[in-house]
Amino acid sequence: MSVEPAGQHTVRRLNAALVLGEIAATPGVSRAALAARTGLAKATVSTVVDRLVAARIVAEGEPMRRAGPGRRASGLALSPLGPHGLGVEIGVDYLACQLVDLAGAVRFQRITAGDNRNRKPSVVLTAVARLIKAATRAAADAGVRVGGIGVAVPGLVEQDTGLLRVAPNLGWQEVDIAREVAERTGLERVEVGNEADLAAVAEWRRTGLADFVRVSGEIGIGAGIVLDNALFRGVRGFAGELGHVSVVPVGGDRCRCGADGCLETVAGQEAILRAAGVASIEDLTTRLSTSDGPAVAAVAGAGRVLGTALAGLINVMDVPAVVLGGTYAVLEPWLREPVLAALGERVAEPVEVLRSAWDTDAAAHGAATAAVQAIMADPDAFAERVADQ
Amino acid sequence: MSVEPAGQHTVRRLNAALVLGEIAATPGVSRAALAARTGLAKATVSTVVDRLVAARIVAEGEPMRRAGPGRRASGLALSPLGPHGLGVEIGVDYLACQLVDLAGAVRFQRITAGDNRNRKPSVVLTAVARLIKAATRAAADAGVRVGGIGVAVPGLVEQDTGLLRVAPNLGWQEVDIAREVAERTGLERVEVGNEADLAAVAEWRRTGLADFVRVSGEIGIGAGIVLDNALFRGVRGFAGELGHVSVVPVGGDRCRCGADGCLETVAGQEAILRAAGVASIEDLTTRLSTSDGPAVAAVAGAGRVLGTALAGLINVMDVPAVVLGGTYAVLEPWLREPVLAALGERVAEPVEVLRSAWDTDAAAHGAATAAVQAIMADPDAFAERVADQ
DNA sequence: GTCATTACGTTCAGGCACTGAACTAATAAG
DNA sequence: CTTATTAGTTCAGTGCCTGAACGTAATGAC
Numbered sequence: 001m002s003v004e005p006a007g008q009h010t011v012r013r014l015n016a017a018l019v020l021g022e023i024a025a026t027p028g029v030s031r032a033a034l035a036a037r038t039g040l041a042k043a044t045v046s047t048v049v050d051r052l053v054a055a056r057i058v059a060e061g062e063p064m065r066r067a068g069p070g071r072r073a074s075g076l077a078l079s080p081l082g083p084h085g086l087g088v089e090i091g092v093d094y095l096a097c098q099l100v101d102l103a104g105a106v107r108f109q110r111i112t113a114g115d116n117r118n119r120k121p122s123v124v125l126t127a128v129a130r131l132i133k134a135a136t137r138a139a140a141d142a143g144v145r146v147g148g149i150g151v152a153v154p155g156l157v158e159q160d161t162g163l164l165r166v167a168p169n170l171g172w173q174e175v176d177i178a179r180e181v182a183e184r185t186g187l188e189r190v191e192v193g194n195e196a197d198l199a200a201v202a203e204w205r206r207t208g209l210a211d212f213v214r215v216s217g218e219i220g221i222g223a224g225i226v227l228d229n230a231l232f233r234g235v236r237g238f239a240g241e242l243g244h245v246s247v248v249p250v251g252g253d254r255c256r257c258g259a260d261g262c263l264e265t266v267a268g269q270e271a272i273l274r275a276a277g278v279a280s281i282e283d284l285t286t287r288l289s290t291s292d293g294p295a296v297a298a299v300a301g302a303g304r305v306l307g308t309a310l311a312g313l314i315n316v317m318d319v320p321a322v323v324l325g326g327t328y329a330v331l332e333p334w335l336r337e338p339v340l341a342a343l344g345e346r347v348a349e350p351v352e353v354l355r356s357a358w359d360t361d362a363a364a365h366g367a368a369t370a371a372v373q374a375i376m377a378d379p380d381a382f383a384e385r386v387a388d389q
Numbered sequence: 390m391s392v393e394p395a396g397q398h399t400v401r402r403l404n405a406a407l408v409l410g411e412i413a414a415t416p417g418v419s420r421a422a423l424a425a426r427t428g429l430a431k432a433t434v435s436t437v438v439d440r441l442v443a444a445r446i447v448a449e450g451e452p453m454r455r456a457g458p459g460r461r462a463s464g465l466a467l468s469p470l471g472p473h474g475l476g477v478e479i480g481v482d483y484l485a486c487q488l489v490d491l492a493g494a495v496r497f498q499r500i501t502a503g504d505n506r507n508r509k510p511s512v513v514l515t516a517v518a519r520l521i522k523a524a525t526r527a528a529a530d531a532g533v534r535v536g537g538i539g540v541a542v543p544g545l546v547e548q549d550t551g552l553l554r555v556a557p558n559l560g561w562q563e564v565d566i567a568r569e570v571a572e573r574t575g576l577e578r579v580e581v582g583n584e585a586d587l588a589a590v591a592e593w594r595r596t597g598l599a600d601f602v603r604v605s606g607e608i609g610i611g612a613g614i615v616l617d618n619a620l621f622r623g624v625r626g627f628a629g630e631l632g633h634v635s636v637v638p639v640g641g642d643r644c645r646c647g648a649d650g651c652l653e654t655v656a657g658q659e660a661i662l663r664a665a666g667v668a669s670i671e672d673l674t675t676r677l678s679t680s681d682g683p684a685v686a687a688v689a690g691a692g693r694v695l696g697t698a699l700a701g702l703i704n705v706m707d708v709p710a711v712v713l714g715g716t717y718a719v720l721e722p723w724l725r726e727p728v729l730a731a732l733g734e735r736v737a738e739p740v741e742v743l744r745s746a747w748d749t750d751a752a753a754h755g756a757a758t759a760a761v762q763a764i765m766a767d768p769d770a771f772a773e774r775v776a777d778q
Numbered sequence: 779g780t781c782a783t784t785a786c787g788t789t790c791a792g793g794c795a796c797t798g799a800a801c802t803a804a805t806a807a808g
Numbered sequence: 809c810t811t812a813t814t815a816g817t818t819c820a821g822t823g824c825c826t827g828a829a830c831g832t833a834a835t836g837a838c
Binding site: 005247346 | 392397399400427429600614617622627628629631634635636638647651698700704705707
């Protein structure tokens with residue numbers, strides 16, 4: 001019962017995804033090359049591609065020049081007029097929105113500042129709906145469809161229901177964001193996800209890494225884990241809660257989660273600022289750039305502890321790369337060495353440590369990418385939806 | 390290229406696995422009930438079942454009694470004469486072997502004691518080959534086929550190659566066990582796996598839990614992780630190395646891995662015995678059963694630290710259950726409370742803590758089960774192999 | 779005992795997706 | 809202009825699933 005019975009449609013779906021994946025990986029491929037790469041017959045590739053073109057997912061370019069004899073191939077690529085992903089990020093002090101095409105290009109982008117702490121969900125979600133409407137209008141103006149909507153929130157999102165369980169930094173609890181947004185915009189297909197998870201998706205998009213953890217230090221410490229080119233969410237969707245791993249077993253500070261000595265109490269943004277004796281990240285970086293002793297030591301200390309916690313994650317999950325995001329990306333020049341040192345001590349296999357390729361709106365991009373990715377993973381379902389109208 | 394193109398055969402495979410899974414889950418089902426449960430047409434179920442019966446994977450029982458009118462259904466179940474899994478466990482001081490049928494029943498079993506520490510791989514593997522031959526003979530005598538062989542080793546096994554990288558407690562490095570065993574027995578299809586992983590598979594078989602971690606404390610501390618009814622191995626196959634998570638950040642004892650303050654140095658078997666001031670686990674349990682203060686305190690201390698480390702794993706991976714195995718299963722009555730207490734402090738969601746259902750040869754059973762499971766997951770491939778002869 | 783009823787399992791034409799071979803299309807080189 | 813070469817399409821053929829009709833086997837009312 002849990003698995004659907006397979007039929008011809010299953011074959012079609014799988015092959016559509018296979019072909020589309022190959023087109024995405026190598027823009028400009030010909031049908032003949034696709035047949036060779038996928039192992040499908042040329043005839044099959046042609047029909048699959050025809051369906052993808054009809055659904056506007058793939059676009060056929062001009063015949064390509066070739067060296068030597070033979071008919072010229074017409075290059076296939078993801079269509080810039082294909083379905084777009086719309087991503088919204090509900091940050092603690094901003095809302096971000098992105099409209100992203102199938103290839104990952106940003107078509108529309110907006111960030112609105114504003115403290116969302118302890119504002120009622122209904123108020124914030126009305127603003128979110130406004131952003132979505134603006135992005136939808138932008139899509140309509142460009143003549144493209146919105147294929148799916150993603151919303152990133154800094155909190156625990158239940159996998160099955162999509163319910164936001166709790167977002168400590170917003171002061172929210174038990175909010176059905178998908179429903180609220182759908183009610184306000186009239187749009188379905190709203191997927192809600194954790195901010196750290198979706199930021200990892202954005203990172204995956206930009207780096208192409210198949211397996212990594214992305215840690216970002218903001219008010220909390222979140223980890224988004226990508227394994228085998230897919231987000232690892234855990235059984236209920238709560239995976240990646242690195243902030244409350246124990247790093248000071250005895251005598252640690254009390255954490256807002258109730259336990260003592262959590263990673264967050266040592267390597268969280270606030271803790272680092274306190275240890276360095278500064279008021280803001282800007283102050284901290286200025287001090288660091290002048291090699292101010294206490295500041296460097298504070299960051300190094302946090303880095304060692306962060307590295308130790310990451311080593312635990314890596315030993316348990318066997319992930320070969322770490323991406324530093326958010327505040328950690330800003331501090332990367334001073335954080336990198338101590339993190340690497342701690343990892344080197346505790347992990348047998350080599351681990352890469354990288355700096356995030358994103359600034360602020362990683363999660364918004366990730367939310368949009370996730371929506372796009374849902375289509376890429378099952379283009380045939382989307383094509384069917386299009387055909388139904 | 391990474392994914393195979395789909396065809397009719399794909400449909401057949403998927404449906405064969407679907408039907409077989411349903412038969413395994415509800416022994417005695419009728420074809421009609423299978424059709425209702427799977428969503429397949431009755432005709433399809435019939436042909437799929439016919440193939441499974443022809444391959445001896447499924448057996449058709451006597452027509453069943455029914456209350457009320459109507460033709461009686463013939464109950465379908467996993468055939469006791471179907472392919473068996475053969476599992477061998479290379480322990481530090483024993484070799485264990487099991488022959489297991491599709492339903493999980495043990496058909497043949499043998500344990501041979503003997504210290505394998507620092508014995509050359511070739512010597513031990515010759516003994517392993519002897520065990521395999523004995524089990525194969527037992528299978529032949531019973532008129533059943535060996536469908537696959539699994540070997541469990543206490544060390545790091547590379548996912549892709551099946552190579553044993555290092556087994557510290559055996560003193561082995563870089564051994565191609567599959568090849569060595571194949572050379573000595575003439576049998577192919579030898580899969581090598583980590584002992585903790587395969588013990589978790591055995592646990593999964595017996596408990597039916599879909600998601601859990603099984604920790605066992607022996608000389609090292611290993612964790613086998615099952616997520617969504619499948620083993621979680623990590624990218625390279627090294628997941629579950631819980632023993633070297635840091636639990637004493639400053640001033641911890643030096644671990645044999647080179648780092649300080651690993652979980653193993655506090656909650657490993659040796660560490661517990663030392664803290665309790667006894668020489669063996671038997672001594673320890675006698676003291677515990679008389680509520681000897683130092684012994685109880687030593688185990689409770691180890692339990693708290695183990696629980697803290699597990700809390701980290703759970704926060705990062707979102708697993709809802711922990712199974713205590715190996716030495717931890719023996720100490721479970723005294724370990725349970727402190728582990729639960731530590732988990733309660735650090736994990737928001739409820740976590741179940743269970744005692745392993747297995748004694749010594751969990752890994753051997755898991756290795757056999759893994760071999761069987763490979764057939765269950767793709768019975769059509771097995772049927773084809775049978776048909777080819 | 780007979781017959782209507784009920785449910786299980788099989789048979790068979792029909793549809794759908796992929797395949798391979800033959801075919802058309804387009805291009806460069808001689 | 810012809811030949812060689814590569815791209816893409818057409819079409820009969822095959823395999824698997826489906827749904828309806830049918831055969832089969834049992835129950836229970838008369």
